[in-house]
Amino acid sequence: MDAPVYYSRAEYIETDTGNKVSRRATIAGPQNIILGGKTVIASGAIIRGDLRRTGPGHAVVISLGRYCLIGEGCVMRPPYKTYRGNFNYYPMKIGDHVHVGSGSIVEAATIGNHVEIGKNCIIGKFTIIKDCAKIADNTVIPPNTVVPALALFAGSPGRFVEDLPESTQEMVEAHTKGFYTRFQPATTER
Amino acid sequence: MAPSVDYYCPCLAASPHPPPPHLPSSSDSFHPLHNLFFCEECDAVRCNRCVMVEVSGYYCPNCLFEVPSASVRAEKNRCARNCFLCPNCRNTLSVVPSDPPNDGYDRMSPIVSTSLGEPPFFLYCNHCRWDSAQVDITFEKPTGLAAQLQKFEDSAPEALEFDRLKEHFEPFLRASSSSSAVTPSSSHHHSNPITAAASSALARDIPGVSKYNPLSRSRSGRDKSSHKADIPDYKARMEVGAAAGMGAGGGEADLEFMRHLETVAEVATVEQRWVNSWVSSLHTDDLKPLRIPLQSKKSKRCPSCRHILIKPEQKAQSVRYKIKLVAANYLPAISVSLPHARAALETMKRSLNRSAAQSEDQSPAAAALLAGKTYSFHISFTNPLYDPIQVRLKKAQAMPAPGTEGAGEKAKRPPFQVNLPSAAFPIAAFAEAWEYEDDEDMFGLDDDDDLDGLGRLQKDQRSKTRTVGVVEKRANVTVVAGEVILTKESRGNVKFNMLVSYTYRSDDPDPAEENAMGTPSRHASSKPPEMKNFSFYTVVDLGTIAPREETIHDTDM
Numbered sequence: 001m002d003a004p005v006y007y008s009r010a011e012y013i014e015t016d017t018g019n020k021v022s023r024r025a026t027i028a029g030p031q032n033i034i035l036g037g038k039t040v041i042a043s044g045a046i047i048r049g050d051l052r053r054t055g056p057g058h059a060v061v062i063s064l065g066r067y068c069l070i071g072e073g074c075v076m077r078p079p080y081k082t083y084r085g086n087f088n089y090y091p092m093k094i095g096d097h098v099h100v101g102s103g104s105i106v107e108a109a110t111i112g113n114h115v116e117i118g119k120n121c122i123i124g125k126f127t128i129i130k131d132c133a134k135i136a137d138n139t140v141i142p143p144n145t146v147v148p149a150l151a152l153f154a155g156s157p158g159r160f161v162e163d164l165p166e167s168t169q170e171m172v173e174a175h176t177k178g179f180y181t182r183f184q185p186a187t188t189e190r
Numbered sequence: 191m192a193p194s195v196d197y198y199c200p201c202l203a204a205s206p207h208p209p210p211p212h213l214p215s216s217s218d219s220f221h222p223l224h225n226l227f228f229c230e231e232c233d234a235v236r237c238n239r240c241v242m243v244e245v246s247g248y249y250c251p252n253c254l255f256e257v258p259s260a261s262v263r264a265e266k267n268r269c270a271r272n273c274f275l276c277p278n279c280r281n282t283l284s285v286v287p288s289d290p291p292n293d294g295y296d297r298m299s300p301i302v303s304t305s306l307g308e309p310p311f312f313l314y315c316n317h318c319r320w321d322s323a324q325v326d327i328t329f330e331k332p333t334g335l336a337a338q339l340q341k342f343e344d345s346a347p348e349a350l351e352f353d354r355l356k357e358h359f360e361p362f363l364r365a366s367s368s369s370s371a372v373t374p375s376s377s378h379h380h381s382n383p384i385t386a387a388a389s390s391a392l393a394r395d396i397p398g399v400s401k402y403n404p405l406s407r408s409r410s411g412r413d414k415s416s417h418k419a420d421i422p423d424y425k426a427r428m429e430v431g432a433a434a435g436m437g438a439g440g441g442e443a444d445l446e447f448m449r450h451l452e453t454v455a456e457v458a459t460v461e462q463r464w465v466n467s468w469v470s471s472l473h474t475d476d477l478k479p480l481r482i483p484l485q486s487k488k489s490k491r492c493p494s495c496r497h498i499l500i501k502p503e504q505k506a507q508s509v510r511y512k513i514k515l516v517a518a519n520y521l522p523a524i525s526v527s528l529p530h531a532r533a534a535l536e537t538m539k540r541s542l543n544r545s546a547a548q549s550e551d552q553s554p555a556a557a558a559l560l561a562g563k564t565y566s567f568h569i570s571f572t573n574p575l576y577d578p579i580q581v582r583l584k585k586a587q588a589m590p591a592p593g594t595e596g597a598g599e600k601a602k603r604p605p606f607q608v609n610l611p612s613a614a615f616p617i618a619a620f621a622e623a624w625e626y627e628d629d630e631d632m633f634g635l636d637d638d639d640d641l642d643g644l645g646r647l648q649k650d651q652r653s654k655t656r657t658v659g660v661v662e663k664r665a666n667v668t669v670v671a672g673e674v675i676l677t678k679e680s681r682g683n684v685k686f687n688m689l690v691s692y693t694y695r696s697d698d699p700d701p702a703e704e705n706a707m708g709t710p711s712r713h714a715s716s717k718p719p720e721m722k723n724f725s726f727y728t729v730v731d732l733g734t735i736a737p738r739e740e741t742i743h744d745t746d747m
């Protein structure tokens with residue numbers, strides 16, 4: 001059993017649904033961001049909910065599922081493109097049980113469930129990552145890449161390395177749930 | 191490196207005992223639990239090395255189109271839609287029009303799908319900026335590019351040669367598949383008339399290739415030799431050797447090219463040329479875009495009884511399985527930890543006031559294993575079955591290998607002693623409830639309890655009264671402690687083989703249920719219990735013993 005991961009109680013805000021968001025994270029445009037519950041946003045992370053599609057009304061810019069982790073210093077920024085001469089941002093949708101390692105920059109369009117992204121990765125604009133895929137540490141995924149389900153990608157540019165085991169879903173789920181449970185306020189501050 | 195436990199699959203060995211763990215080759219026989227399968231029919235663990243693999247469907251990894259097997263062959267195992275790899279860096283290429291970019295940044299950004307595209311179109315890499323116009327490949331329309339490229343591919347000399355070979359062997363292929371009712375699994379068979387014919391052709395045309403002799407590999411090859419005489423000699427389209435001179439340079443031309451090189455980048459790397467089936471040009475500027483190779487979904491069968499262990503759902507991007515018999519549903523999950531290392535890590539984290547999600551992989555000097563010391567280690571067992579099990583552990587004796595090597599290996603045995611609990615210990619049944627309860631309850635530990643536990647252990651270590659036995663029981667997890675005594679001369683990894691035996695209640699699996707659920711042994715049944723025993727080997731790696739000088743150095747810093 002892995003040891004608890006302690007955080008300073010003063011640093012994190014816990015929501016009703018169990019999301020834990022560091023006060024040292026930059027959450028821009030929070031009204032455009034959805035957190036599914038039991039999701040952790042670590043300190044130094046930047047989430048750009050403010051980069052929304054032009055036009056009136058309310059828009060979800062970034063949605064994250066349950067049991068996600070946005071590691072320290074990550075940047076989550078919605079992808080953009082100029083289409084028919086109009087510049088626009090497009091929403092980013094992330095499923096459940098997705099961990100993004102520290103220092104990674106993500107501009108994906110869609111990330112499925114049970115996806116692991118390593119540390120110091122760059123996930124290019126409009127990337128689509130399917131369920132149970134894994135991106136190794138220090139990988140650069142160029143814009144528009146499709147990462148199929150149960151594939152491990154690594155390198156620069158990120159390329160297919162191998163198929164992941166059939167039990168990946170269970171393993172990732174156990175890991176993300178375990179992480180959330182181990183992520184506890186430091187006892188000294190009780 | 192964190193301590194680890196891997197499981198043994200005896201598939202490659204004649205003896206049921208695993209190889210000594212200090213042999214580098216032994217790592218081939220040990221696997222993480224989640225990579226293993228379990229055959230109920232054989233009551234045995236299976237691994238990716240020994241299972242039989244069958245393709246259950248093809249798809250393009252880029253456009254995710256599921257390609258019917260009928261067209262896979264015609265399209266040469268590559269995507270026939272608009273999916274291409276950059277020949278320079280293997281990134282996926284985009285189709286871009288040649289109208290002037292709105293701003294200099296546009297080619298970098300995915301404006302590709304713009305409708306005001308003007309011909310000619312070309313393929314562009316947004317990673318390394320290679321484009322197909324460099325090699326004079328442009329398109330009038332942004333659609334059907336694969337078909338246009340395949341035309342080039344199909345007229346290449348190697349493709350024509352291959353077609354001719356296929357044509358030549360077609361009659362024998364048909365004859366052999368009709369005569370002997372070939373099952374899909376017979377592809378494993380090394381000797382059939384086609385291989386024999388191909389081999390004799392190869393042996394004649396390529397110097398240094400010896401004739402393939404099926405008799406040396408398979409007993410069943412004998413009767414096949416009669417077929418071989420029926421195959422006439424194959425006449426190549428082009429003489430061997432002539433191919434090298436074809437536009438691919440070779441010899442003088444290559445030499446001339448190399449002499450006038452200005453940058454290394456002008457020469458295509460081996461990796462870039464590797465996928466070509468024939469001799470290819472050395473020049474980077476001759477590289478052609480590649481249609482993306484298809485990938486497949488795979489079914490897996492037990493090598494001995496042929497029962498299906500893995501059967502994926504048809505849909506290419508589904509991560510569900512119709513049948514999934516993985517070892518993790520049968521064998522207890524084992525993890526190992528060193529309490530002293532964990533305590534050291536905790537102290538370090540707190541003293542440095544590390545923030546929470548900080549990396550856990552740095553280990554302080556206090557966490558090291560030192561020669562001449564004794565350490566306690568914890569092994570945690572998690573029961574996946576719906577019934578309680580009794581587990582017994584035994585450290586495997588270093589097996590003297592049959593033959594002369596035995597004595598030498600024995601002398602090199604790592605100089606440490608391991609004490610494991612000798613008595614059997616119980617692990618409670620897995621209950622679905624534990625999964626659905628709130629996670630906090632699942633782990634059942636309050637921080638304070640945890641600290642008490644650590645404190646007690648530290649005390650134990652100080653007072654030199656070490657416990658070997660059960661340390662903790664909660665839910666379907668039991669933790670036992672063992673100890674390892676390192677001699678002063680100890681070096682290398684503390685690695686040993688451990689035999690795990692467990693008794694469980696067996697209910698004869700209902701075949702109907704087996705297909706429906708995939709994990710029949712998880713079902714509690716009302717039948718009278720019958721106890722069964724299952725044993726498997728593991729290798730426990732506690733980590734590397736720190737050389738003494740280095741440790742002193744570390745603590746100084």
Ligand SMILES: [Zn+2]
Pocket residue numbers: 199200201202235236237238239240241
């Ligand atoms: Zn095996």
Ligand SMILES: [Zn+2]
Pocket residue numbers: 250251252253254255269270271272273482
């Ligand atoms: Zn495709």
Ligand SMILES: [Zn+2]
Pocket residue numbers: 276277278279280281315316317318319320
């Ligand atoms: Zn490229």
Ligand SMILES: [Zn+2]
Pocket residue numbers: 229230231232233492493494495496497
């Ligand atoms: Zn079997």
